[in-house]
Amino acid sequence: MSRAHDIATSVRGFVIRNPPAVGAVYLFCLFMCFVYLPYDFMVKPLFRGIEAAEEVWFGYMLRGFSAKLTEPLHWAIYAALAYGFSRERSWAWTCAALYIVQVAIGSVVWVWLYADYGPLGYALTPVVVAGFLGLAWLVARARP
Numbered sequence: 001m002s003r004a005h006d007i008a009t010s011v012r013g014f015v016i017r018n019p020p021a022v023g024a025v026y027l028f029c030l031f032m033c034f035v036y037l038p039y040d041f042m043v044k045p046l047f048r049g050i051e052a053a054e055e056v057w058f059g060y061m062l063r064g065f066s067a068k069l070t071e072p073l074h075w076a077i078y079a080a081l082a083y084g085f086s087r088e089r090s091w092a093w094t095c096a097a098l099y100i101v102q103v104a105i106g107s108v109v110w111v112w113l114y115a116d117y118g119p120l121g122y123a124l125t126p127v128v129v130a131g132f133l134g135l136a137w138l139v140a141r142a143r144p
Contacts, residue, residue, distance in 0.1 A: 014026060014088075022085070032075075051065075
């Protein structure tokens with residue numbers, strides 16, 4: 001069999017063996033690591049200048065060169081989580097849950113600093129945060 005087939009079989013096996021929340025987070029990490037971040041890091045600057053780059057950390061938006069400097073950190077996080085999940089290292093579940101909690105906190109900070117969604121947007125923020133916290137809880141609970 002080909003290497004690509006072996007990788008696909010491994011990914012499929014992981015997703016089947018684990019709860020849907022964990023499988024979804026693993027697939028998201030793979031997507032970010034191998035599709036979106038390479039595009040964002042290497043292709044986007046060719047069409048949009050570095051000054052258009054944006055990265056969000058804990059809800060705070062970095063723009064331009066500072067965003068590009070921190071982008072490899074996002075890549076490293078997703079790569080580490082993808083590796084940890086694929087090797088079924090127990091630390092990956094804990095780290096993924098903590099990262100998801102960071103996204104929940106960042107959602108609140110983002111709305112507070114940048115968003116002008118009106119009453120409906122502010123009313124939905126707790127729903128979004130609860131969704132992220134629920135996902136973090138499911139991932140942490142599924143830890144091997």
